[in-house]
Amino acid sequence: MNKIPMTSLGAEQLREELNYLKSERRPKIIAAIADAREHGDLKENAEYHAAREQQGFCEGRIQEIEAKLSNAQVIDVTKMANNGKVIFGATVNVLNVETDEEFTYRIVGDDEADLKQNLISVNSPIARAFIGKEVDDVALVQTPQGAVEYEIMEVEYI
Structure with missing residues (x-):
């Protein structure tokens, strides 16, 4: 795969977002899912489904950033x-x-x-x-x- 040019500032901003998603956002979503599970029936549990959807978006963005960084040619x-x-x-x-x-x-x-x-x-x-x-x-x-x-x-x- 071709390397994608990226400035050092752009790469740093992606690393910061990735760190935030992994260290803050992901744990909060996992806690929200666990909390919603305790409310019982998952079929009609809006909080559970909302948290699962957020989890999907968060994990997708983590994968996207990791892919971009792995293919980046950082130019300073x-x-x-x-x-x-x-x-x-x-x-x-x-x-x-x-x-x-x-x-x-x-x-x-x-x-x-x-x-x-x-x-x-x-x-x-x-x-x-x-x-x-x-x-x-x-x-x-x-x-x-x-x-x-x-x-x-x-x-x-x-």
């Missing part, structure tokens, strides 16, 4: 020499050539992407246009409204 750009190129994990400041608007994006793995926090997926068209570019290069991004030119202003490995 802070430990790399900045050669000025836009790479996975880099933070890039760009200028929309047409509108003169400046944007800052960080290129991250699919699971970490969150446009509200300016975290864009390495597989997004905008990130693909930026990768390999250097300061003063112009990246052409195809959008539904047509091509947009972005000038690379700064590349940081932070």
